[in-house]
Amino acid sequence: MAVAQSAMIEGLNKQFVEAFKTRDFSAVADMFTDDAVMLPPRRNIITGKSKIQSFWTRSKRLHELKFDTDSVTTLGSDVVREIGTLRMLIGRGGGRGGEDSSEAGSDQAERAQPREISGKYVFVWRKLNDGWKLETSIWNRNRPDKSSRRRGRRRKRE
Secondary structure (H helix, E strand, O other): OHHHHHHHHHHHHHHHHHHHHOOOHHHHHOOEEEEEEEEOOOOOOEEOHHHHHHHHHHOOOEEEEEEEEEEEEEEEOOEEEEEEEEEEEEOOOOOOOOOOOHHHOHHHHHHHOOEEEEEEEEEEEEEEOOEEEEEEEEEEEOOOOHHHHHHHHHHHHO
């Protein structure tokens, strides 16, 4: 049973990532229950499918997502908790990934380059009549390692 649930969760995560990649935020929102709760980092609690869709639609700086499940735990016949790590690419300074910024100078081009962020998440999935849906979603970033913080300070001084 645990192997089957892990495979099911992995498939749902791939579905989420594909919908996000194609910017189909309606499909992303459809992966949530109507009364879902999302707790993104440094944001207020977001409740409800339509507000969750708005959140993802406004997340223009976020270019890619990847989920790696560490554990799946059955909490009941219709509830599963997933814990894992994530990676995302976030654009900097309002630049869009893929834009040609070579004319703007190397400093601006460097700021426009997406940066990779790693973090962890907890998803609570609930089985409804139309399949498994995200009921609760919380994630946050990992603390940057010391070497990347030093590089950031060095750049600011230059």
